[in-house]
Amino acid sequence: MDSKQLYQEVILDHNRKPRNWGRLDSPSHHAEGLNPLCGDHIWITLEVSGEQVRNVAFEGQSCAICKASASMMTTNVKGKSVAEVEQLIREFRDMATGKLDVTQEANHLGRLAVFAGVKDLPSRVKCAILPWHTLHAAVNQQASTSTEGEQDPFAEVVGKQ
Amino acid sequence: MSAVAKSAPAVIVGTPPFDLARIRRDFPILDLTVNGRPLAYLDNAASAQMPRPVIDRLIQYETREHANIHRAVHYLSETATAAYEGARGKVRRFLNAREEREVIYTRGATEAINLVMHGYGRKFLTEGDEIIVSQLEHHSNIVPWQMLCGEKGCKLRVIPCDERGVLDLDAYGKLFNGHTRLVAITHVSNALGTINPVKDMIATAHAHGVPVLVDGAQAAPHLAVDVQDLDCDFYCFSAHKLCGPTGMGALYGKAGLLEKMQPFQGGGDMILSVTFEKTVYNVIPHKFEAGTPHIAGAVGLGATMDYLAAIGMDNIAAWEHALLSYATQQFETLDGVRIIGTAPEKAAVLSFEVKGVHPHDVGTMLNEEGVAVRTGHHCAQPVMQRFRVPATARASFAFYNTMAEVDQLVAGIRRVQQMFT
Known part of the structure; x- marks a missing residue:
């Protein structure tokens, strides 16, 4: 895996034209995600009704990997149940940290598998995972999350490089 | 002694005041290839490489x-x-x-x-x-x-x-x-x-x-x-x-x-x-x-x-100044690249932004070209705040660097721009 393979056209496209960009007017859930080490900073707003994610939006300042990951995440979680979303968050995290081999094991990631290669670029794993961290925080009613320190819910798997 | 620039004649272009090829042979690590490209190690401000005599x-x-x-x-x-x-x-x-x-x-x-x-x-x-x-x-x-x-x-x-x-x-x-x-x-x-x-x-x-x-x-x-x-x-x-x-x-x-x-x-x-x-x-x-x-x-x-x-610190200063001057000139020919830090008296550090591309993407793509630069806040967040950027990419030169490595950096940045725009 090299970075040319990582920066595939689908990622570059979502970086240029992020989907679901912005903030929802009256979100039921929201969270802010920060990677203080590189300055990636995103906001996610959600409309959850019943147990279903009706709408989702994001905005922020970040690298291409983070922005594309967030953009593709929003298109994937819209319409899913909260339980399905949590399952997807787990699978994405496991793929990015090398615990889930998407070519061998059953999963629901679909086109998100384009991020599998990030596991070989340890310094970039957090870029890809930050939006998913933030979504996890939002659906669990946490206002903010970080890839560092005590706030990092996945420190044990993501923090060690 | 206050300035590297004073002891550095600006006329040096491409000719170091010492035997650069011989000096480079003192540094075994400079022979590496990275991603199939010769390593251009331009992260010397973070840590410089060790010569064989040491x-x-x-x-x-x-x-x-x-x-x-x-x-x-x-x-x-x-x-x-x-x-x-x-x-x-x-x-x-x-x-x-x-x-x-x-x-x-x-x-x-x-x-x-x-x-x-x-x-x-x-x-x-x-x-x-x-x-x-x-x-x-x-x-x-x-x-x-x-x-x-x-x-x-x-x-x-x-x-x-x-x-x-x-x-x-x-x-x-x-x-x-x-x-x-x-x-x-x-x-x-x-x-x-x-x-x-x-x-x-x-x-x-x-x-x-x-x-x-x-x-x-x-x-x-x-x-x-x-x-x-x-x-x-x-x-x-x-x-x-x-x-x-x-x-x-x-x-x-x-x-x-x-x-x-x-x-x-x-x-x-x-x-x-x-x-x-x-x-x-x-x-x-x-x-x-x-x-x-x-x-x-x-x-x-x-x-x-x-x-x-x-080697002599004055010779080191002179060659690094030549590298910095050349790199600065080359960067000025690149559209959409901003040099951050333009003081008249500078040591061999070139912090920069590529418009529309996050520094981490710049760093990862330059690595693909064999070019090692630092990306991030450089443990100087108040500087980043002053210039209203989250991070920069930074090339920093040592006396063992060459003009060809500067060219490799500049070519790498052109490729980053082609890819992201």
Whole structure:
């Protein structure tokens, strides 16, 4: 895996034209995600009704990997149940940290598998995972999350490089 | 000595004042290929590579000379002690300090600053006292002073810089008042490359009776330092940025000040006598070197001083200035690339932004081209805040870099731009 393979056209496209960009007017859930080490900073707003994610939006300042990951995440979680979303968050995290081999094991990631290669670029794993961290925080009613320190819910798997 | 630029004739283009091919052969790591491309190592401000003579000196020490120092009467202990103390003499010459006892070995510049914070700051500063630092400091010359402020109720005052990354000396002069007790400033900005006029700044501080610590971590590798000419009270650097070992560095302090300070750590080697009632501390520099030190690190640092002296710091400065000038010219031909830090006096650091591309993407893509640059906030977040960027990409040159490596960097940036726009 090299970075040319990582920066595939689908990622570059979502970086240029992020989907679901912005903030929802009256979100039921929201969270802010920060990677203080590189300055990636995103906001996610959600409309959850019943147990279903009706709408989702994001905005922020970040690298291409983070922005594309967030953009593709929003298109994937819209319409899913909260339980399905949590399952997807787990699978994405496991793929990015090398615990889930998407070519061998059953999963629901679909086109998100384009991020599998990030596991070989340890310094970039957090870029890809930050939006998913933030979504996890939002659906669990946490206002903010970080890839560092005590706030990092996945420190044990993501923090060690 | 204040400026690398003064000793660097701008006419040097492509012709180093030394045998560059021979020098490059001294650095085994420069032969690497990365992602199928020849390595262009342009992250020297983070850590410089080690030449064969220093590596060989470390092997010689570990295989033929190692024992604990200042202890036994046997052959190896004497040999190791002579090598360790001999290196102190080389550091003294490198800095042009008056006396060897003014050179204290540390783990690096960070530990040296912490030593002064503890030994001087904790002993002499009290509530309401003020410490002046600059906008351009590395975190290592901010955080220790903030810790002291937190403990003692002291105040940190900050010298601002302009859009070029040049410190505002009028504002600096106005920061002094009856409470000012210490100035702690960097000689060269690690994030922008600005060479600060520290000699003048020291004179200003001394006119107010205030001592000055100079963080030389980025200056010592790039220009000839003369602590007597600067008249600084403290000066520190890290060995690994000078092609020496990691975990090693030195603090220079004026003997009179070092003698007044309290020890940093307690333990062996820093004492003359110990009873349960009273301990008598050793004389400087040993008072500040508790425990068995990084002996090999000191020996390696000594070899580094010899290596650099043989090339000549003025020659090093001249070639690095030529690399920086060429890279700056080339960057100015690139649309959508902004150089951050445009001070007239700069060391070989080029921080930049590629419009529309996050620095981490720039760094990852340049790595694909075999080019190693640093991306991030460079442990200088106040600098990033000043220039309203989350991070930058930074190329930093050493004397072993070539014009061809600058070309490789520029070609890499063009490829990044093609890919992302």
